[in-house]
Amino acid sequence: MVIAGRRRSRPASRLTHHTADLAAHRTLAAVVIVTLAFYAFAAVLIAAAAMVVLARNPVHAVLFLILTFFNAAALFLLAGAEFLAMILVIVYVGAVAVLFLFVVMMLDVNFAALREGFVRYLPIGAVVGIVLAVELLFLASVWSLSPEAPRLVAEPVPPGVDNTTALGRVLYTEYFYLFQASGVILLVAMIGAIVLTLRDRPGVKRQDVAAQSARRVQDTLALVKVTPGSGMIVVPKPAADCGDEREQAVEPMPPGRH
Amino acid sequence: MDTFLATPLGHVLFVVAAIFAITVPVLLGVAYLTYFERKVLASIQLRQGPNVVGPFGLLQPIADAVKLLMKETVIPSGANRGLFLFAPMLTFSLALIAWAVIPFGPGLVLADINVGILYLFAISSLGVYGIIIAGWASNSKYAFLGALRSAAQMVSYEVSIGFVIITILLCVGSLNLSRIVEAQTNLWFVVPLFPMFVVFFISALAETNRAPFDLPEGESEIVAGFFVEYSSMAFAMFFLGEYANMILMSAMTTILFLGGWLPPANIAPLTWIPGPVWFALKIALCLFVFVWVRATFPRYRYDQLMRLGWKVFLPLSLVWVVLTAGVLKLLGWLPTGS
Numbered sequence: 001m002v003i004a005g006r007r008r009s010r011p012a013s014r015l016t017h018h019t020a021d022l023a024a025h026r027t028l029a030a031v032v033i034v035t036l037a038f039y040a041f042a043a044v045l046i047a048a049a050a051m052v053v054l055a056r057n058p059v060h061a062v063l064f065l066i067l068t069f070f071n072a073a074a075l076f077l078l079a080g081a082e083f084l085a086m087i088l089v090i091v092y093v094g095a096v097a098v099l100f101l102f103v104v105m106m107l108d109v110n111f112a113a114l115r116e117g118f119v120r121y122l123p124i125g126a127v128v129g130i131v132l133a134v135e136l137l138f139l140a141s142v143w144s145l146s147p148e149a150p151r152l153v154a155e156p157v158p159p160g161v162d163n164t165t166a167l168g169r170v171l172y173t174e175y176f177y178l179f180q181a182s183g184v185i186l187l188v189a190m191i192g193a194i195v196l197t198l199r200d201r202p203g204v205k206r207q208d209v210a211a212q213s214a215r216r217v218q219d220t221l222a223l224v225k226v227t228p229g230s231g232m233i234v235v236p237k238p239a240a241d242c243g244d245e246r247e248q249a250v251e252p253m254p255p256g257r258h
Numbered sequence: 259m260d261t262f263l264a265t266p267l268g269h270v271l272f273v274v275a276a277i278f279a280i281t282v283p284v285l286l287g288v289a290y291l292t293y294f295e296r297k298v299l300a301s302i303q304l305r306q307g308p309n310v311v312g313p314f315g316l317l318q319p320i321a322d323a324v325k326l327l328m329k330e331t332v333i334p335s336g337a338n339r340g341l342f343l344f345a346p347m348l349t350f351s352l353a354l355i356a357w358a359v360i361p362f363g364p365g366l367v368l369a370d371i372n373v374g375i376l377y378l379f380a381i382s383s384l385g386v387y388g389i390i391i392a393g394w395a396s397n398s399k400y401a402f403l404g405a406l407r408s409a410a411q412m413v414s415y416e417v418s419i420g421f422v423i424i425t426i427l428l429c430v431g432s433l434n435l436s437r438i439v440e441a442q443t444n445l446w447f448v449v450p451l452f453p454m455f456v457v458f459f460i461s462a463l464a465e466t467n468r469a470p471f472d473l474p475e476g477e478s479e480i481v482a483g484f485f486v487e488y489s490s491m492a493f494a495m496f497f498l499g500e501y502a503n504m505i506l507m508s509a510m511t512t513i514l515f516l517g518g519w520l521p522p523a524n525i526a527p528l529t530w531i532p533g534p535v536w537f538a539l540k541i542a543l544c545l546f547v548f549v550w551v552r553a554t555f556p557r558y559r560y561d562q563l564m565r566l567g568w569k570v571f572l573p574l575s576l577v578w579v580v581l582t583a584g585v586l587k588l589l590g591w592l593p594t595g596s
Binding site for chain 1: 266341371372373376377379380383384386387390391394402405406409410413416433561565
């Protein structure tokens with residue numbers, strides 16, 4: 001309302017001053033909007049994170065976790081890190097959380113049984129919590145900013161370069177080996193998971209598409225002339241890849257045994 | 259007028275008007291996509307298709323919409339009420355917000371953001387939530403089975419879509435959708451990257467749960483899959499969302515491979531036609547192929563679907579990423595600027 005009021009008070013003839021003034025107002029409005037948006041997203045983020053722990057239904061907890069991820073992505077966007085925001089949504093919301101949700105939905109959770117052991121496990125939980133809290137305190141006491149930090153805070157991305165390019169330059173030049181090593185670690189984890197679950201059980205019928213496509217008529221079909229009333233025995237021949245052999249394998253059944 | 263647009267209020271009004279200018283044609287497009295689909299299917303099967311309501315049956319989509327609105331909204335007694343109603347809204351709104359970054363012509367885009375393609379990818383990867391929440395909240399076994407199938411299917415095919423996008427980005431050097439279209443001025447990417455185009459299109463079919471990958475709603479096995487419990491408006495929102503997603507995927511195919519708003523050749527009679535018209539024509543072509551595929555191919559079996567995604571498309575697209583990167587590097591064609 002203030003902005004609109006001041007705009008109206010200007011005479012329309014001083015157009016250049018007018019537009020400069022408007023630009024200033026727009027940046028001011030942008031700052032206000034960004035600040036408000038930050039607090040809104042941050043508030044929702046913290047509330048959703050609390051609900052992840054407090055929600056009774058595990059599916060609701062995962063959905064709140066997704067909301068938390070989403071708000072974190074919005075905060076990244078407000079900080080000007082659009083690449084990180086999108087990657088957070090794609091990787092965490094689009095893939096990881098789907099698998100979480102998948103697993104949690106499939107679980108048959110018995111809520112009463114879950115709450116039974118609360119008192120029994122409380123001391124262990126408390127010890128773990130205290131250890132973590134003490135670690136955090138230690139970390140906070142030795143916290144110090146790198147001497148480069150003020151410069152980076154003022155200008156996180158080199159001028160004239162967008163966020164994505166700047167990240168790529170840092171990752172693929174300065175931290176190339178670390179980046180590759182983290183990829184290899186993920187690969188090892190993936191191979192581990194596959195090795196744990198891969199079992200080649202004998203006697204299980206599996207579709208082998210290559211074998212199916214390579215099958216020919218001669219391998220599976222034998223045409224025989226049967227004299228009426230005689231009957232026949234087909235002797236299966238496993239490695240018969242020649243039509244002649246297959247025909248030899250078919251023997252007329254002696255009439256008495258029919 | 260210009261000074262008014264420069265004020266905060268004017269800017270907001272302009273953006274709202276732009277949103278309507280995008281949303282209304284998309285929703286109309288969805289309505290007439292259903293008509294188009296029924297007519298094309300009918301022609302392929304030597305039938306007439308809808309021809310009673312209005313001239314040539316042109317008012318059929320409106321009649322369908324009114325019928326859906328008149329129906330009663332049924333919420334199953336065992337359902338999780340909030341999530342049950344939230345799921346269709348999510349599907350519908352996700353299908354619409356993705357349009358914010360689509361460039362309809364040179365400079366004709368609501369939000370020309372740096373990471374446009376990532377935004378589209380992120381939104382399309384969120385689409386699975388509408389389905390999985392619907393399946394879970396319905397508290398019904400068919401709905402749940404459909405949701406699980408859909409979640410596995412969409413996550414699987416996103417991987418190969420991601421690799422296809424990487425291939426495109428290697429050739430463009432920017433994540434901005436307008437840059438991607440402009441990079442195809444001389445040659446559309448469908449020519450040099452034809453295998454990737456095929457992979458992308460088939461993955462788009464799987465991503466939108468269309469035939470022959472419509473297992474999440476396979477009506478012969480799990481009646482209607484994740485939306486078996488939905489009726490009336492909620493069902494209509496799922497329907498609208500699915501068809502809007504089809505149009506969106508066609509738009510993505512157009513932007514990534516078919517040169518977006520660019521005419522097929524840079525010669526006089528073709529350049530007279532404005533960019534948005536070319537864009538719409540290319541989208542219509544993709545949609546026709548969507549319908550054509552539906553009329554032609556039987557549904558995949560579930561293990562075949564998974565095999566195709568993980569054992570065929572994933573290695574193929576990975577090899578193409580390496581190949582494209584190698585060729586670009588060897589020939590010195592790598593785009594350098596940001």
